[in-house]
Amino acid sequence: MGRQDPSSPRYVAISPDDGSTIDLRNPALAALLSWLVPGLGQLYQGRTTKGSLFMASLLTALVVGLWLGGGRVVYASWRPGETRLAFLGQAGIGAVAVPAVLQSMRLSGPARQPYFASPWFAPPLRPGQFVSAAYAERVLSREPGLEANAFAERPPFKQCAIDQLSVWHERLGRGFDIGTLYTVLAGMLNLLVVYDAWAGPLREASDAKGKTLDRADTAKDAGSGTPPAAKT
């Protein structure tokens, strides 16, 4: 974690490039912001170059992955035998993780449909699953090739007769897997971005650089007259 400046209540990190001080402001808030939107925490800290870099690169990967996967690759499912392990990686970006969890909970709940009856970030339907009539209509309109007999009438709900995940794989082909890979990698790399927002840049594992930085840190602390802060 960044070092707390004893002269004022703020957290700072040391740049490994020139030894300058990086003001982390509120590291926890910065980490949360970066988790929600990649790079947003760095922008909050005033590190605009890095924040813009992270935001552009990771959001591009996320959007491309969603596009390749027809918008279907990010969803949360922990049903026995249908656990979506890829979501563990995708959860590294809160902007998609939170809607996915909410949609999954809503679909499994008494409403039997995701929020706004929208299929975005909703898990695939499985045979025998009950859904609302509105959501069934929305699925039929959004999935080309599905016929009306994909749902059986079970008032007040409708019962799904198809395996929607198989339909997605058949329709999207390799795009589903590649889209999953892109979104999983974007989420997992965002964990490094979150750490960067919380604690500053990682130190290189180099004896020469480590010794140099230690001397710079000691010199700054000695010059300011304050005792060296404990390193965490």
Add this chain to the structure above:
Amino acid sequence: MIDAILFAQLADRVPGVFFGLPLLALASLVFAATRHEDPAAIGLATVHWAVWLGGILGLVLATVLLFGLIS
């Protein structure tokens, strides 16, 4: 001849490699940017990481292709 066969196998898999190259660049960029603050240092480190990651993944791909040929 083995080189030609390996390159032909690689060409067959170009689409897969095509989709993998942006991910390689992305990982290199994020690895580099989380270790530096200066943009120039980030750029150099990105190249450094891309060479390492690309080399390692390339070795793995070549090994897999070679074992596929042998078997």
